[in-house]
Amino acid sequence: MNIVILGAGALGVYFGGRWLESGAEVSFLVREKRAAQIEANGLKINSTHGDYELKNPHITTEPDKIESPDIVLVGVKGFHLEGTFNQLQTLTEKGAYILPVLNGIEHIEILQNKFGKDRVLGGLSYIFAALNDKGHAEQAGNMHHLYFGPLDPSQEAICEKLEHMSKNSGFISKKSSDMMYELWKKYMFISALSGVTTAANLPIGAVREHGETFHIAKMIMREIQSLAKHYGTVISDDDVEAALQNARSLDSEATSSMHKDRRKGLRLEVDHIQGGAVRMAEEKGLEVPSLRTVLGLIKPFETPE
Template sequence: MRVLILGAGAVGGYFGGRLVEAGADVTFFVREARSRLLAERGLRIESPLGDMNLAAKAVFDPKALTAFDLVILTCKAYDLDESLETIAGAVAPGTGVLPLLNGFAHLDRIEARFPEAKVFGGVAQISATLAEDGVVRHFGERNRLIFGVRDGGPDERLTALEAIYARTSVAATFVDDVERRLWDKFVLLATLAGITSMMRASVGDILATPSGERLIRLLLAECESVARAQGWTPSPEFPELLSILFVRGSALKASMLRDIERGGRTEGEHILGDMLARARRARLETPALEIAATHLRAYEASRASGGTNFA
C-alpha cells in the first residue's frame, strides 16, 4: 500500500514517522524548505516512547505526484483548499483520503473536491509540536489514532493501516463509529481551545483560580449541548478524554493558544466558529461559546490589520 502524507509537522511527521519505522511505503508531500531539511537531517522525532531519526521520502513538486492508495491529510484547516489542489495528482478514483483535521467542516470540502475518492474519518490524539529546528517533539505518552469508514463499513486499506501501526508504539484503532469519535474530539477540543485561548493560560493555571473549573464546565456543557442537538451520544471513552481538562497543575494548553502566542493564524473559525454556527442553527443559547469564538475572531481581525497580536 502506497501512502502519501500531506505535511511532516507535528501530526504528519509523528504518525508518518511511525509508519516509516514499521517499514511502510510512505512519501511526505511538504514545502520545498522542509523537503531539503528532511533530505539533509532526516525526519527527527523526540518522544518519551523512543527517539527516531529516519530517512524519509519527501517531494514538494505537485507534478511529481502519481496516484496513491491512501492519502493522509495533516494540514491546518486554513490551508486545506490550497492543499487539496496541490495534491490532486495523488488522488485517483477510489483513492482513500484520511483527514486528521479537527472538527467536521473539512469533510464536505474534501468530498466536493474529490467526489470519486473514498473520504474516511480520522481522529489524532497527541500533544506534539514542530520545533524551529525541524524536530517533531512529542509530549507525554498519548499517541493514538482512531479511523473508520464514515458509514461504518469495512475497508482493506484501513485494515492494513491498523496492522502496520500494530508494529509500532501508536495505539491505532479501526472503528465502526468514527463519526461519534469525531464528535467526542470536537467537543473536547472546542472546550480546551476556547478556554485556554481566552484565558491565555494552561489548564493548571486556569484551575488554580476560584472560577476556573466552573468556567471550563460551563463551556463544556454548551459544546455538549450542540453535539447532542446533532444526534451525538458520547463514546464509552469520552469521560477519559475529558479528564485532561481537570488535572490540577497541568501544563496543557491547546495548540490554538500556542499559535496565538507566536502571533500566527489559528483554526478558530474551523473549530469555535463552526461549533457556534451549529448552536445557532439549533437555536441554542451558548454565551460562553460565543465569547470564545468572538475572542478568536477579534484576534484574527487585529492580526489581519497589523495590530497587536494579543500575545
C-alpha cells in the first residue's frame, strides 16, 4: 500500500513516520520551503511513545512523480485546504483515496463535491502534536489515535487494507463504521476546547478553575450537539458528558493546537472550525450564540500582522 502524506506538518510527520517505522511505503508531498527545511534538518518524531528518526524519507514537491498512490492523508490546516486541490486532482486521477485528518466538518462535503463521494474517506485524530523549530514533530501525552472509516460503501476494502497496515504501526488506529458520528463528536470537542482556550488565551487548567469560563465549553458542546442533529447525526447527552469529562481530565497545561498557534502568532483555523459551525447553523436557521461569541473573540487574532 502506497501512502502519500500531503502536508508534512505535526500530524503528517507523526502518522507518516509511524507508518514508515512499521515498514509501509510512504511519500511526503510538500511545498518548496518545507522541502528545504527537511533537506537541512531531516525528519524526526520526539514522542512519549518513542522517538523515531525517519531515514531517507521520500520527499517530493511534485505529485506527478508519485507512482500508484493508494491513500493520501491530508494533514493541512483548514485555510490551506483549497491550495491542495491541484495536488489532490493529480493523485485521485491516479486512483488515490483522500483521507483528511483536519479538525472540522465542512471540509468533508467540500472534498466530496470536488473529487466525488467515492474518493473521500472519513478521518480524524486525537493527538497533541506540533512541529518544533527544526520542523520535527513533538508529540506529548498518551493520545495518538487515528480514526478512519468509509463514508461510502465502496470504500470498505481500502479501509480494511488501511486497518491491516496500521495494526503494527505504533499508534492507536480505529476503523469505524460510523465516521460521521465520530467526526461530529470530535468537532464538538474541538470547537469547545479550541474556542475557550484560544478566546481566553489560557490552557485548559486555568479555564477549568473559572466555572463561568468552563461553562462556555459546555454551551458550545450543546450547540454542536443540536447542529449535528440538524445534519442527521445524533450525539447523545452521554457523549456530551464524555467530552466534558475528557476536557476535565486533561493535564492543566494542555491546550488546543489553535491556542498554541495563537501563542506563536500563527494563522488560526477559527474560520474553518467555529466559523464553519456558524455557517452551517445559519443554513438551518439555528441560533448558536456561544459559538458566535467565541468566533468574535478569536477573530482579531486570526491572521498574523
